Amino acid sequence: MGHKRWLAMAVAGAAVVAACGEPATENGAPPSSTASTTTGSSSAAVPTEAVVAWVDVMCAVEKLSLWNPPPPVKATGLKEADRALVVGYLTEGYAAFSQAKTSLDGLGPAPVPQGNELVTATRAAVGKMADKFGEYVQEARTYPAPDFGAPYRLAQDDVASYTAGETLAELAQQNPTVAAARKQARRC
Structure with missing residues (x-):
């Protein structure tokens, strides 16, 4: 039962991160030098x-x-x-x-x-x-x-x-x- 609860929290955490977009830089601003596009399991910098x-x-x-x-x-x-x-x-x-x-x-x-x-x-x-x-x-x-x-x-x-x-x-x-x-x- 403990594993299912941990898995549910991990999935929920991933959903929150995905919904929020790119992570902030050290000063709190979004990264400005690239835009990432993700297709399947690979990502390319633009x-x-x-x-x-x-x-x-x-x-x-x-x-x-x-x-x-x-x-x-x-x-x-x-x-x-x-x-x-x-x-x-x-x-x-x-x-x-x-x-x-x-x-x-x-x-x-x-x-x-x-x-x-x-x-x-x-x-x-x-x-x-x-x-x-x-x-x-x-x-x-x-x-x-x-x-x-x-x-x-x-x-x-x-x-x-x-x-x-x-x-x-x-x-x-x-x-x-x-x-x-x-x-x-x-x-x-």
Whole structure:
């Protein structure tokens, strides 16, 4: 008899939860970053426009931050005639990392959990790369031949070892709303 009573209370409790809708967040507000649709035993996250827009910017930033074209000339035995190619390469890197940082600077608070942490880490990493590439451009413009190859080699090493930490793809693995938004964002 005790089991039937416990089962009846559990069913009644589930009915109350179902009738009340989504659970509240810590501050008492309903979750705003997703809408869940349940079909049978599976559920899929449907991102809001704000989440898709945020993910779209993050995808664009990640693409910029992964800038790594083939070097236009070998980094050894450089001659004055190679300077324009080296400066052009370094300037492209500076522009890519600077644009990525500027995009992040203009991004408001993240509409998903761990989003602000991802933005902060990525902003720091691309900002550091932009600063380095800015210095490399100046050095490549002013160092005599073949010494302007030193910042060029450093830049190539920096690009090869660049990491911003956690990526949007990793966040998407943890958050189905981000995963769904990546499928909808045009720059992903």
